Amino acid sequence: MSTNQLERHETLLVKNGLKKTGARLRVLDILSASDAASSQPDIEHIVGKEIDRVTLYRILKTFEEKGIIHRIIDNQGTANYAFCHEDCSEHAHHDEHLHFNCSNCQKVYCIEHAHLPQFKLNLPKGFSLQQLSFIATGLCAACSEKQKQS
Amino acid sequence: MSTNQLERHETLLVKNGLKKTGARLRVLDILSASDAASSQPDIEHIVGKEIDRVTLYRILKTFEEKGIIHRIIDNQGTANYAFCHEDCSEHAHHDEHLHFNCSNCQKVYCIEHAHLPQFKLNLPKGFSLQQLSFIATGLCAACSEKQKQS
């Protein structure tokens, strides 16, 4: 399982013309370990001094440019990262699912199967649409639970 | 018209228990002058040295807390501000309209009449929804025009 994951990650790097370095594999592991998107501060905190801050910036930027991960800016302006779907590639992100930003813990979840409606947007004259995304704000399951108890 | 606007802005401040200061009125003027939301860097640039950077931070924060304006974080993580509807008040923002973020000039437009669909979101168990917002990315009218010409 874990071996399997390592292989997947290594393949992912090679497929994108990137070298298999410890730092990059570590970041991929962290992203894989979370059910939610990982905020940059969180990743920083997890890696501690294992990876230089600057290196982390560069790794995340590279991954995003290659279409390996996508960036979601949450309601506070913080960058969050999550894996892209397989059909994402360099300069062609397809990221039309719903993002849920918990107003308590600030985690960002990528909700894949939320039955988003298909509809025609009525934009002002001259405006052309490239992408539409949905940001839901509310309480995630964990924070809802905590609130009940208090 | 302009006098009318000044009166409206003064009323707005008083109604929210804020003093009518030059700096605040200036910010309200800038927000009123734009059809799009105003980015913080833009506002900073417009006011130049008239208003201290720190004061601007505080004015925008205060306005947001009072429900006079709302903040929209654009795709680059930059803060943009626009007036709230009248039914917004302190700690109770109602900001369910569509935001359009131009991928070329980065302006953020608040689209009021875009016929947003009403639908039930299929969130995972335990998640509760507080607010749903729609972010459209694409080219605004001005940038579409420029692109045709080149």
Added chain:
DNA sequence: TTAAGTGCAAAATCTTTGCAAATGT
């Protein structure tokens, strides 16, 4: 008069850049 608002200085963060050393292929 006096509470609220502003400006300035400085600290604390966050992000980027340049370059030399280390590493993967």
Added chain:
DNA sequence: ACATTTGCAAAGATTTTGCACTTAA
């Protein structure tokens, strides 16, 4: 061996904090 990648130092930008001065009511 060589291009990539990383770490460190330092610059640049953004955001916050503290405090004394100013101003609206």
